[in-house]
Amino acid sequence: MFSNTKKLLVSISTVTALALTGCTVSNQNTTPITTEKNKTILESYSSIAYANYLDALNDAKKLNEAINSFAKNPNEITFKTAKDAWLISKESYGQTEAFRLSNGPIDAEDGWVANTYGALEGQLNAWPLDENIIDYTIDAYGNKTNGNIVDTIGKFNPGGEDSTIVDVSKITIEAITALNENGGEANVASGYHAIEFLLWGQDQDYSNFLKDGISNGAMSAGARPLSDFTSDANAQRRLDFLKAATKKIVNDLEIITYALQENIDGNKGLYRAALLSKLSGDNASKNIDEKVALKQIISGLGVFIKSELANERIAVAVLTPSEEDEHSCFSDNTHRDIATNYQGFKNILTSTYNGQKYGASLIDKLDAQSKEKIKNLMISIEEKIAIIDETAKTKAHFDYQIRPDSVHARNIVKLKNEMRKLGDMMVVVAIANGISLTTDDVTDIEETKI
Amino acid sequence: MMLQILKKLKSSFLILSCVLFFNAQLLSSNLDDDKFILGKSFFTIPWVASPSSTTARDGLGPLFSANTCTSCHPSNGRGNLYSKDGVTSRSLVARLSVDNVLQEPVYGTQISINGTVNTPFEAKIKVDFEKKEVFFRDGEIVEILKPKYSLKDLNYGPLHKNINISYRMATSLKGLGLISQIQNEQILVNEDEFDKNNDGISGKANWVYSKITNKIELGKYNHKANVAFIKEQVANAAHDDMGLTTSINPNDNCTDFQKNCLKESALSKEIDIPDIRLDAIFYYIENLGIKRVKKDEEYLKGLELFESIGCAKCHSSNFTLSDGRKISPFSDFLLHDMGKDLSDGRIEFKASESEFRTAPLWGLSTLKKEQRLLHDGRARTIQEAILWHGGEALKAKENYMNLEKEQRKKLIEFLKKL
Numbered sequence: 001m002f003s004n005t006k007k008l009l010v011s012i013s014t015v016t017a018l019a020l021t022g023c024t025v026s027n028q029n030t031t032p033i034t035t036e037k038n039k040t041i042l043e044s045y046s047s048i049a050y051a052n053y054l055d056a057l058n059d060a061k062k063l064n065e066a067i068n069s070f071a072k073n074p075n076e077i078t079f080k081t082a083k084d085a086w087l088i089s090k091e092s093y094g095q096t097e098a099f100r101l102s103n104g105p106i107d108a109e110d111g112w113v114a115n116t117y118g119a120l121e122g123q124l125n126a127w128p129l130d131e132n133i134i135d136y137t138i139d140a141y142g143n144k145t146n147g148n149i150v151d152t153i154g155k156f157n158p159g160g161e162d163s164t165i166v167d168v169s170k171i172t173i174e175a176i177t178a179l180n181e182n183g184g185e186a187n188v189a190s191g192y193h194a195i196e197f198l199l200w201g202q203d204q205d206y207s208n209f210l211k212d213g214i215s216n217g218a219m220s221a222g223a224r225p226l227s228d229f230t231s232d233a234n235a236q237r238r239l240d241f242l243k244a245a246t247k248k249i250v251n252d253l254e255i256i257t258y259a260l261q262e263n264i265d266g267n268k269g270l271y272r273a274a275l276l277s278k279l280s281g282d283n284a285s286k287n288i289d290e291k292v293a294l295k296q297i298i299s300g301l302g303v304f305i306k307s308e309l310a311n312e313r314i315a316v317a318v319l320t321p322s323e324e325d326e327h328s329c330f331s332d333n334t335h336r337d338i339a340t341n342y343q344g345f346k347n348i349l350t351s352t353y354n355g356q357k358y359g360a361s362l363i364d365k366l367d368a369q370s371k372e373k374i375k376n377l378m379i380s381i382e383e384k385i386a387i388i389d390e391t392a393k394t395k396a397h398f399d400y401q402i403r404p405d406s407v408h409a410r411n412i413v414k415l416k417n418e419m420r421k422l423g424d425m426m427v428v429v430a431i432a433n434g435i436s437l438t439t440d441d442v443t444d445i446e447e448t449k450i
Numbered sequence: 451m452m453l454q455i456l457k458k459l460k461s462s463f464l465i466l467s468c469v470l471f472f473n474a475q476l477l478s479s480n481l482d483d484d485k486f487i488l489g490k491s492f493f494t495i496p497w498v499a500s501p502s503s504t505t506a507r508d509g510l511g512p513l514f515s516a517n518t519c520t521s522c523h524p525s526n527g528r529g530n531l532y533s534k535d536g537v538t539s540r541s542l543v544a545r546l547s548v549d550n551v552l553q554e555p556v557y558g559t560q561i562s563i564n565g566t567v568n569t570p571f572e573a574k575i576k577v578d579f580e581k582k583e584v585f586f587r588d589g590e591i592v593e594i595l596k597p598k599y600s601l602k603d604l605n606y607g608p609l610h611k612n613i614n615i616s617y618r619m620a621t622s623l624k625g626l627g628l629i630s631q632i633q634n635e636q637i638l639v640n641e642d643e644f645d646k647n648n649d650g651i652s653g654k655a656n657w658v659y660s661k662i663t664n665k666i667e668l669g670k671y672n673h674k675a676n677v678a679f680i681k682e683q684v685a686n687a688a689h690d691d692m693g694l695t696t697s698i699n700p701n702d703n704c705t706d707f708q709k710n711c712l713k714e715s716a717l718s719k720e721i722d723i724p725d726i727r728l729d730a731i732f733y734y735i736e737n738l739g740i741k742r743v744k745k746d747e748e749y750l751k752g753l754e755l756f757e758s759i760g761c762a763k764c765h766s767s768n769f770t771l772s773d774g775r776k777i778s779p780f781s782d783f784l785l786h787d788m789g790k791d792l793s794d795g796r797i798e799f800k801a802s803e804s805e806f807r808t809a810p811l812w813g814l815s816t817l818k819k820e821q822r823l824l825h826d827g828r829a830r831t832i833q834e835a836i837l838w839h840g841g842e843a844l845k846a847k848e849n850y851m852n853l854e855k856e857q858r859k860k861l862i863e864f865l866k867k868l
Contacts, residue, residue, distance in 0.1 A: 130498040139500075141717075147567060159499065159567045161517050161540065162533075184517045186496035316491040319484050322506040325491075417480045445525055446490060448739040 039359025041433070042293055044351035046272045047358050049099050050260040052347070055092040057253040063089040063195075064246040071239040074229040082242075083199050087333060089249075090192060093125070094340025098348050101308070102300030105259035105271045112286055113274075116267050117259050120252045122191075123180055127327060129188035131197045133158050133179070135238065138202060149179065149189060150234050150241060160184035171240040173248045193328070195245045198238055200224055200330035203323065203399070218396035221332035291435060297348065298362065298430045302442025305345050306423025310416040311447070314338065318412045323399035332399060335392035339385050342419075346378065349429070365432040370425070377422045384415040482737075489734025492727050493519040497692060499566040500718040509722025511693040512569035512714040513562035513703055516540045519731075522620035522691060526738050527813070529620035530820040531577065531827040538577045540564075541620040542827055543691065544601060548610045550797050556606050556707045560690045561615075569710040570605040575617070579828070584837050586851055594837050596791075597828045606708065616794035618673055619827035624813050625740030626671070626680050629779060631771045634668045640766065640782045651763045651842050653784040656807070658799040661685075661698050669799065670783050673825040675807035676798040681732040685723075688731075694722040740813055743778065743868055752864025755857065759849035764808040764842075780811035780868060789840020794825065804841060814868045832865050833858070 039047070066085035070078040100107050100121060107121035108114040131137055135150040149156055149168050156168040156179070163183025168175050179189035188194055201224030203216075216223075229235050258268040264279075270286070273279050277287040288296075317325040317334075327337040347353045351361035363371060391408055392398055401408035423442050430437035440448055492507070496517045500508035516522050522529050522541040529541020544561040546554040553559045557572050565571040579595035586592070599617045601609070643654045656669035660678045667678035677683045685698035693703055700721060704711030723731070743749060756762055765780040785805040793804035801807075806825060814832065822829055829835035839847040850858065 128495060130496070132498065157567065160496070161521065161564055162537070184496045186498055186517075311487045312491065315484055315487045319488045320491075320506055324506055413480075420480075420483070446494065446520075447486070449486065449737050 039351075041351065041360045041362060042276055042290065044359035044361065045297060045348060046260060046275055048347055048351065048353040049096075049104075050257065050262075050272065051353055052092065052096050052099070052344070053253065053257040053260055056089070056096050057250065057257045059085075059089040059092045060246070060249045060253050064243075064250050067195075067242045067246045070229070071243055074226065074235075074239065076226060079199075079226055079229070083331070086192070086195060086199055087331065087336070090328070090333060090336060091340055093192065093253075094337055095344035095347060095353075097125070097308075097341050098301065098304055098344030100300065101303045102296045104275075104296075104300075105256050113271060116270065117255055120255060122185075123177065124191045124249060124252050125193065126181060126185070126188040126191050127193050128186060128324065128329075129193050129197070130184075130186040131202065131330075133187050134189065134194055134197055134241075135201075135234075149176075150237050153237075158183040158187045158189075160187055163187070171237055171244055173244045173251070176241070176244055176248065190245055190248055192249065193330075195242060195249075196328060196330045196333075197222075198224075198242050198245070201228070203330050203332060218400035221397065222330040294362075294433055295430065295435045295437065295441075298426050298433070298435060299437055299441040301345055301348060301429075302423040302426030302437075303444055304423075305342070305426075306420050306442060307444035307447060309338070309341050309345075310419035310423065311444075313341070314412060314416040314419070317398075318402040318409060318416070321402045321404060321409075323402070326398050326402070329399065332392070332397040334398035335389045338398075338415075339389055342381065342385055362429050362433060366429065367432070370428045370432070374422070374425050374429075377418055377425065381415060381418050381422065384411050384418070387411050388415070485730050485733045486737055488727070489730035489732070492723070492731050493734055497694065497722075499714075500722070509694050509718055509720075511562075511564070511566040511702075512711040513565050513572060513708070514693040515543060515561075515563045515691045517564075517692065519687070519692075522687075523623050526623045527816060527818070528622045528821045528823075529827070530818075531619070531822045532820065538575050540691075542575055542577070542599075543618050543620075544573075544575055544599075545616045545618055545796065546609075547614045547616070547796050548612050552796075552798070553705075554610050554613055556705055557609065558703055558705045558708075560703075561601060562693070562703070565711075566714060569708070569714055571603075572606060573601040573604045576600045576602045584851075586855075588855055590855065592833065592837065594834045595828055595830065597826055599826065614795040616796040617826040618794075619822065619825060621672065622813050623735050624738050624816075625777075625779065625810070627736035627738065628740065628771070628775075628777050629670060629783070629810070630680055630736065631773075632670075632769050632777075632783070633772065636769055637668065637670070637783045640784060649763065650845055651760075651786065653764070653782060653786060654800060654805070656785055656798070656800045669807075673806055673809075674796070674798040674801040675783060675785060676801065680736055681728070684732050684735060685728060688723055688728075696721060696723045696728050697725055698728075741815055743812070743815075749864070749867065752860060752867070755861050756864060759853065759861075760846035761850075763846070765811055778812060778868075781808040783807060783810075786843065787841035788843060791840050792824070792838055811865060811868050814865050817866075832862050 063085040066082045070082040096106070103113060105113055105117040107119050108117070109119060132145050133148055135148050137145045139145050149171065152168055154167065154169055155165050157163055157165045158179055160183030166175055166178045166182065168179075176189040176194070179187065180191070181187055182189075200222030203220070203222035229238055259271040261269045261272065263269050264273050270279070270283070274286045274288050275293055277290065279287050313327050323329050326334040328334045349362055351358045363374065366374070388398065388401060388408070388411065391401055396406065396408065400406060401412060403409065424439055426442045427437045427439055495507060497507050497510040498517070499510050499512070510517050524530065530539045531542060533539045540563060546557055546559060546561065548554055561575065562572045563574055576599065578598040578600070580598055582594050582596050584592045584594055597617065601615065638655055641653050641655050643652055645652045656675040657666050658669035658676050658678055660667045660682060662679055662682050669675035669678050671677045671680065671683050677686065682698060685696040688694040688696060689699035689703055695702060702711065702715035704715050753767065764782055764784070764786055766782045767778045767780055768776060769779065770776050785801050785807055787802070787804050788806050789804060792806065795803045797803060823832065823835040824838060829838060836847060836850055850861065853861070
């Protein structure tokens with residue numbers, strides 16, 4: 001993996017345009033293959049969205065298959081295959097996250113898009129989570145916790161605000177769907193991170209200002225023993241949980257992916273057609289005005305890179321500092337989350353996916369000076385992401401890089417500062433595309449200052 | 451779940467995109483931003499029961515009403531009366547007192563509607579209303595709702611026979627930092643406790659005990675101005691609403707009669723929100739922006755009408771901060787008798803049963819339909835809130851009711867733009 005990073009750094013030094021690549025596993029080809037200049041920004045956007053979600057769906061199917069094989073015959077090999085499949089599935093899904101916050105099928109909260117596709121983001125990737133409700137943990141005083149979905153046979157109360165009781169005699173898709181965010185948004189029972197916890201278990205290197213002093217080293221992630229799936233009394237329930245949770249991801253991703261397909265078939269393809277204003281007849285009122293669509297996409301990009309990635313996922317982790325605030329805290333895959341999330345942002349901004357240019361992009365109409373500014377910011381960001389990535393793979397996982405005494409913490413702090421700046425630049429990108437945005441539009445509303 | 455939060459704000463930021471904000475956002479410094487973001491994270495991310503493996507955010511309860519601050523202050527605004535599912539929202543709390551002592555022997559200072567798995571919740575709040583009609587001189591009839599709130603499912607036995615319950619709605623947090631910068635003298639200059647100027651409006655400062663300074667201070671915050679500092683209110687809310695301890699409130703909110711609560715509380719030995727995080731949350735709240743109103747001709751006309759019927763005697767519009775900035779919170783931050791219909795029977799320091807702090811009116815333009823007005827959230831509309839005014843505000847209300855319908859509409863339109 002070290003050589004990949006080197007390759008990336010070389011590509012940065014020779015770069016001529018914004019077609020920089022991050023360092024995603026499925027995305028190591030840095031040369032654009034084709035350019036379809038006649039595609040509009042929105043056409044490119046919807047094609048990339050479809051291609052990216054389709055990849056995520058296929059990777060989720062492979063994850064589900066790997067889990068099924070593991071469940072049939074749990075051994076060290078099938079266990080590792082399952083974990084690898086999870087890591088790969090996050091490579092494509094991580095990039096799709098940049099499609100969020102844009103009133104699209106993944107997380108639109110109001111209106112027909114929400115009613116049609118059900119805002120499944122909270123089912124797919126809810127985070128952060130209180131893993132206590134899923135399976136046993138070791139608490140801060142060294143005691144094993146109980147009273148969770150895995151060890152409760154019968155009725156389970158997830159606790160929290162106004163929680164409702166769910167029958168978990170059998171761990172099914174229906175049961176985990178009903179439990180997800182039941183009693184509070186941290187009560188997560190479905191999605192990538194629930195699966196991550198079931199596969200890796202707790203990675204309690206340290207927490208709460210380093211006070212509890214538990215450390216398994218800078219290169220260790222959670223290490224759930226295989227016996228949790230074989231000899232342990234609840235082994236079968238964990239396997240059932242994994243099967244249900246991975247199948248549910250496939251089901252949920254199908255809905256989003258089909259929303260973006262080209263042909264209209266019921267709700268399938270409906271969102272894409274609306275985004276491209278292609279609906280007629282009774283559905284014509286669903287068409288999204290081009291300016292509105294662009295505004296949602298650009299402000300969504302800004303909020304995503306700034307408020308979500310830079311602030312919630314990086315700043316909070318490095319400032320608290322606490323490993324429980326890193327995005328993939330069980331598998332210690334946070335370096336990839338950062339890389340793929342950023343890659344997703346860049347895909348949309350440059351209308352590029354997997355090295356392929358899809359058509360006109362949001363930055364085409366930028367003046368030379370702004371383009372240069374964005375380009376330089378992106379180069380600098382990519383260098384820092386590459387350092388985090390390389391360090392995580394060779395010396396210290398992200399949870400050790402954020403320690404205040406770590407030399408890497410400065411790199412991470414600078415990275416999030418630059419990502420904030422890049423988010424604010426979306427105002428300029430919007431103006432270049434004839435859309436009026438303010439800094440507040442590219443900032444989470446709860447971050448509006450005096 | 452971050453998504454949930456972002457989802458929430460996303461829909462609102464699209465709406466707000468055309469609104470001007472006080473925005474010194476010419477990004478101060480990344481350090482300030484960091485503190486702000488850290489505060490926001492602790493304000494929005496759910497807390498969980500302790501002990502857990504989530505040590506930075508554990509300590510919820512054992513008795514609590516909400517597990518995040520945003521549960522009661524959606525988008526940092528006022529609370530809703532009902533949740534999305536139509537049940538009573540946790541933004542409404544029941545504050546207890548017995549014979550003017552601000553707690554009930556068994557239940558403590560406030561009803562917790564939730565408990566951790568091993569500690570039963572205290573009670574639930576039942577919201578009910580009695581419809582009342584208000585008749586205007588010009589024949590218009592308006593229906594208003596008189597609250598018939600009560601407690602149900604009491605899990606720790608009956609309440610003390612002399613119990614007084616005040617139901618309180620979570621207030622908006624926007625602009626609190628600006629209010630904190632108003633000099634005490636500027637507030638005290640409007641005091642007229644014995645109405646020496648004979649305008650029917652008294653105006654009394656609330657002098658309250660502060661746990662931070664251990665002194666008597668000028669109360670500025672909450673429905674009865676019973677708290678002097680934002681940070682103290684943050685700590686009080688964390689304690690009463692979420693069961694989180696701080697250096698200001700180091701003990702969990704269990705009474706001696708609540709054995710499970712005490713037992714669970716004893717399991718977690720540390721302060722739930724260490725000072726560095728409390729400071730960050732405080733910093734976040736202190737720096738929340740508020741919409742700036744465009745003072746165009748329409749505004750000035752509306753203001754003239756507002757002043758002409760006497761509203762501005764309490765909802766005064768202008769303060770100049772020490773840095774020269776002019777702000778218009780539309781409150782004098784003093785206590786006024788609001789009459790027996792609004793009285794909540796609760797005495798807090800100098801505030802009598804029927805006295806309330808003038809509610810700041812800024813931010814009404816961002817009010818959503820679900821957000822109710824007045825201290826207990828009884829008013830569905832601005833007009834309903836006006837119609838409940840009594841006591842010192844009776845005259846102003848009558849003046850409003852005697853306006854031509856067209857004028858009344860104009861006044862409401864003006865308020866909706868604040």
